[in-house]
Amino acid sequence: MLFRQLYDRESSTFTYLIADPGSHRALLVDPVLGQVERDFKLLQELNLTLCFCVETHIHADHITGTHQLQSKTGCLSIVPAQAPAACADRHLEDGEVLTLGDISLKAIATPGHTDSHNAYWVNGDHILTGDALFIRGCGRTDFQSGDAGTLYDSVTQKLFTLPDATLVYPGHDYHGLTVSTIQEERQWNPRFKGRGRNTFIEFMNALDLPDPQKMMEAVPANECCGRVDSATAR
Template identity: 50%
Template sequence: MQPIQLFDPESSTCTYILRAARGNEAVIIDPVDRQWERDLQQLQRLGLTLVAILETHAHADHITSAGQLRQVTGARAAAPAACGIAPADLQLQDGDVIRFGDGEEIRVLHTPGHTAGSMSYVWRGNAFTGDALLIDGCGRTDFQGGSAEALYDSVTGKLFTLPPETLVWPAHDYKGRAASTIGWEREHNSRLAHRDRADFVDLMGRLDLPKPRLLEVAVPANRNLGLPQG
């Protein structure tokens, strides 16, 4: 089974729908507020019942639709415990397993570095890596408790130890690419492949990237599942 990948062109965010092999239950990962109707229509078109909404972290470049989808569908919202997303129904820890459908299991991996709480999810030979591991790149590490040291350890110590044929589905791509593999990224990723920890930390420290345009708006909103505060 492969996920259904949906794309928000404004933030270059990838949203994923995971379908159970048996039954009609589904899970969505990293939905975007302005695309919630599209996502709901896609679920309805396929006859799927949404049972869980997963966040890889509190994004800084778009607002999630997790709260809105929860209100409409009754699905549970799940978020990394260390991201401060208090309204989430499930506060995820490393090693947790999310179950849906008839025997479907999503393994939860704590992969901090882009943010302190970032999580990746592994399901049926697919790794949903958030901003920890991108196609031929990785997420920045200079805000929200980010750490280049932690990101290097997360990717090399957890993600790169997955089977090489594991498909990599990132939270963002800016060049029109859909997916990669752990094996390819381990050998060719321009930021991580064949670098030691000190070299990677030095590289990340020299990026000097501008702050995301929506940082001050998106992070507080996403810590409330994208719903209005107060």
């Protein structure tokens, strides 16, 4: 498996390039509009055919690069089940598996940060956690129908029950961390360590965070799969 972790400094977003070396077929998870040329160049350099752009959720901090990448490659757009994106070619249900040669990408529904969110378990040893679980943190729960109790259940009942050695690759990082493991996060993540469900809810509800700077433009654009012209026309 070819696996690359790519970074957008402006939004602190990780994009993941995953490809099957045998067939040269690839997918991108959480592409960023401002990095489309970088990603497209890398695909060309590695002689890869982009088949899918996959979103963990409808983002509020950046506009997805899916629409532009579709225009360049003809790839399909994939979002979680129930995500408000009628433009998507496919909505992945909990437990559904997307295959690409020898690669399997299993959707694990992990709502809470938003009301429709998937983590993706890749080949049984990598978990792309989106904004449900960060390295030593987690996504916020105070907008887009987020819910702290639901996020606690998603992380503790679905992600923390994966094998200990599973590599954790988050959707964002703000501290220079790139990869962890399920065992590490279960043991050391301060958002969850020593907190029951009720205390987690109290903690998250008291955070009082400012809205993401691009929220008003990013959410409607991402509901249109990154088509900025469609979003502004709504």
